[in-house]
Amino acid sequence: xxxxxxxxxxxxxxxxxxxxxxxxxxxxxxxxxxxxxxxxxxxxxxxxxxxxxxxxxxxxxxxxxxxxxxxxxxxxxxxxxxxxxxxxxxxxxxxxxxxxxxxxxxxxxxxxxxxxxxxxxxxxxxxxxxxxxxxxxxxxxxxxxxxxxxxxxxxxxxxxxxxxxxxxxxxxxxxxxxxxxxxxxxxxxxxxxxxxxxxxxxxxxxxxxxxxxxxxxxxxxxxxxxxxxxxxxxxxxxxxxxxxxxxxxxxxxxxxxxxxxxxxxxxxxxxxxxxxxxxxxxxxxxxxxxxxxxxxxxxxxxxxxxxxxxxxxxxxxxxxxxxxxxxxxxxxxxxxxxxxxxxxxxxxxxxxxxxxxxxxxxxxxxxxxxxxxxxxxxxxxxxxxxxxxxxxxxxxxxxxxxxxxxxxxxxxxxxxxxxxxxxxxxxxxxxxxxxxxxxxxxxxxxxxxxxxxxxx
Numbered sequence: 001x002x003x004x005x006x007x008x009x010x011x012x013x014x015x016x017x018x019x020x021x022x023x024x025x026x027x028x029x030x031x032x033x034x035x036x037x038x039x040x041x042x043x044x045x046x047x048x049x050x051x052x053x054x055x056x057x058x059x060x061x062x063x064x065x066x067x068x069x070x071x072x073x074x075x076x077x078x079x080x081x082x083x084x085x086x087x088x089x090x091x092x093x094x095x096x097x098x099x100x101x102x103x104x105x106x107x108x109x110x111x112x113x114x115x116x117x118x119x120x121x122x123x124x125x126x127x128x129x130x131x132x133x134x135x136x137x138x139x140x141x142x143x144x145x146x147x148x149x150x151x152x153x154x155x156x157x158x159x160x161x162x163x164x165x166x167x168x169x170x171x172x173x174x175x176x177x178x179x180x181x182x183x184x185x186x187x188x189x190x191x192x193x194x195x196x197x198x199x200x201x202x203x204x205x206x207x208x209x210x211x212x213x214x215x216x217x218x219x220x221x222x223x224x225x226x227x228x229x230x231x232x233x234x235x236x237x238x239x240x241x242x243x244x245x246x247x248x249x250x251x252x253x254x255x256x257x258x259x260x261x262x263x264x265x266x267x268x269x270x271x272x273x274x275x276x277x278x279x280x281x282x283x284x285x286x287x288x289x290x291x292x293x294x295x296x297x298x299x300x301x302x303x304x305x306x307x308x309x310x311x312x313x314x315x316x317x318x319x320x321x322x323x324x325x326x327x328x329x330x331x332x333x334x335x336x337x338x339x340x341x342x343x344x345x346x347x348x349x350x351x352x353x354x355x356x357x358x359x360x361x362x363x364x365x366x367x368x369x370x371x372x373x374x375x376x377x378x379x380x381x382x383x384x385x386x387x388x389x390x391x392x393x394x395x396x397x398x399x400x401x402x403x404x405x406x407x408x409x410x411x412x413x414x415x416x417x418x419x420x421x422x423x424x425x426x427x428x429x430x431x432x433x434x435x436x437x438x439x440x441x442x443x444x445x446x447x448x449x450x451x452x453x454x455x456x
Contacts, residue, residue, distance in 0.1 A: 016410060017183055019402040024176040026399065026435050027169050028378040034166040038214075039371040041150035046353045046364040048143040056140050059119040059129020061098050068094065068122035071101070071274035071293075077125040078103035078118040079271070088269045088295060089115050092138065092308070093278065094122045095289040104133065114144075136308070137352070151217065160219050161427060167214030168221060168428035174200065174207040192384075196377045199370065206367030213351040216344065220426040234340030239320040239330040241301040269295045273303065273323050281305035281319050284328055288315035302329050310349040312356055314342075398439040 053060060075091060082105050092102040101122055104115040110132065117138070119129035134144040145154075152159030181197040200207075215221045229235050274293055281291070288307035296303055302320035309315040320330040337345070349355040353364050403411060422429020 015402065015405040015407070017179065018397070019399065019406065019414070020176050020179050022397055022399055022402050022439075023435075024173060024180060025382075026439065027173045027176070028375075029382065030431075030435065031165060031169045031173070032375045032378060034162050035170060035371060036375045037153070038150065038163055038166045039368045039375070041146060042210075043365055043368040043372075045143065045146045045150055046361045046368070048146060049353070049361070052140050052142050055142060056129065056131065059131060060100060062100055062121045062123065062126075062128060063098070064121050064123035064126075066123040069125055071278065072271045073125055074101045074120045074122060075103055075271040075274055077120055077127065078105075081118055081127050081130070082116070086116075088271075090295075091274055091293045093291055093293075095291075100128055102133075102138070104138075137310070137354070138308075157219070163214065164218035164221060164427045165431060167211050167218060168425045169431070170214075171208050171211035172428070174204050174211070177201075178204060190384075192377065193381060196374065196381060199377075200374055203367060203370040203374065206363075207371065209347070210351070210367065210371075213347045215425070216348065218427070221424065221428075224424055224426075229340060229344075232340070234338050234344075236337065236341040236344060237332050239302075239304055239318045239332050241296065241304060241320050241330075243300050243302055243322055243329060267296060267299060270323075276326060277303050277305055277321050277323060280321055280326060280328070284319055284331065286317055286319060288317075290315075296323065310345075310352075310354040314345060314349070314355075316345065398442070399436045400440050 071091060071093060075088065079086065079088075082103075086105040086107065088103065089106050090104045092104070094101045099122075100119040102117050102119055104117045107116040110116065113135045115133050117129070117131050117133040118127050119131070120126070121128055132141055132144070133139065134147070139147060148154055151163050153162055177197060177200040181201055184194075184197065216225055226235070273295075277293055278291070281293075286305060286307055288309040290307065290309040292306050292308050294304045294306075303323050304318060304320055306318040307315040314334055316334045318332045319328055321327070322329050334342070334345075346355060350360060351364075353361040356363075403414060406414065418429070418432060422432065
């Protein structure tokens with residue numbers, strides 16, 4: 001029988017670094033599975049635009065030639081299939097020759113922010129597709145399911161806690177890894193450990209971006225971010241639709257990701273107005289190929305025509321139009337957005353891979369794949385450092401014991417930062433408390449097996 005692997009304990013790091021290292025280790029063990037799921041599903045989502053274009057090509061495109069019919073004729077063709085009781089929520093005119101027009105309806109049994117979309121051939125009026133679409137981006141069923149899994153594991157509101165947990169801790173893990181890399185950069189360490197640290201350094205910008213943009217979608221931290229943006233006047237403006245008040249109002253760009261239902265029209269819609277409203281919008285400078293027309297949702301409200309091209313340069317101007325007087329009652333221009341609102345718009349679109357097209361998708365794939373590799377390497381490092389017998393007195397570390405080892409001033413700073421972050425990012429605060437309690441209980445077990453951190 002071979003002798004057990006026995007080594008002496010390495011020299012302990014400074015108190016603050018020991019605490020950071022312990023926290024980094026716990027994040028790696030407890031949060032990495034969620035990061036892995038988010039990264040893999042995010043990679044799949046980044047690949048879906050081209051896949052959806054192929055999978056749903058019959059609905060999205062047409063080989064028909066000839067002049068396009070009026071929106072009136074196209075909407076009536078869709079209504080003939082949808083039924084007289086179906087309510088039109090939006091119309092997206094064909095962006096170019098060979099593309100179809102999308103007419104969207106509310107329908108019983110659909111989830112939050114979902115619509116029934118009928119795809120109309122502009123030249124023939126033929127219905128080429130009948131699909132459920134999701135959100136302001138209008139993603140099709142394949143990407144809708146991937147998006148819902150990426151965001152909440154298909155578990156509804158409860159599932160969204162997983163993605164908020166991952167986004168809340170990713171930036172902490174990245175900055176903690178930076179601190180550990182800075183401390184060990186001139187030390188002789190194992191090749192895999194050095195590769196893990198240096199790779200994290202190169203990937204840090206992407207990780208911080210994923211974390212920041214992911215938090216804007218989250219349930220609790222996202223609400224806090226929204227309050228902060230509103231307080232400082234950084235909220236994204238949206239057109240005012242009330243015909244009695246012509247004042248732009250803040251807009252929630254993540255409404256569909258929060259599980260909210262979009263406003264549905266309760267008034268009968270005159271299909272003849274779609275052509276007139278679109279012509280008015282074009283005359284006012286809305287020039288994007290991708291446009292959306294939404295009828296009024298209630299009496300005394302305007303129709304809304306919006307640019308929905310999230311690429312670069314971003315075209316998301318919007319108009320509110322009085323359908324009776326056929327005049328513009330409000331106009332919101334992307335050029336007039338506050339800088340923070342523009343950065344939010346660009347950050348969301350870059351996170352979704354829409355800002356720079358294929359180049360954006362490739363960048364997302366690289367960073368998401370990098371996160372997967374970092375997680376796998378982290379577990380390999382843990383396996384190589386798994387508990388073994390140590391000569392001498394056992395060392396049992398915990399977040400609490402390492403925190404108590406700090407100076408009084410440093411302890412106070414760490415505590416204040418933890419409280420502030422816990423209030424701003426509630427899921428991070430709650431999970432940190434759970435980490436501390438678990439770590440304390442595990443340490444109290446008095447195990448004689450403790451990890452050897454530099455034995456490979």
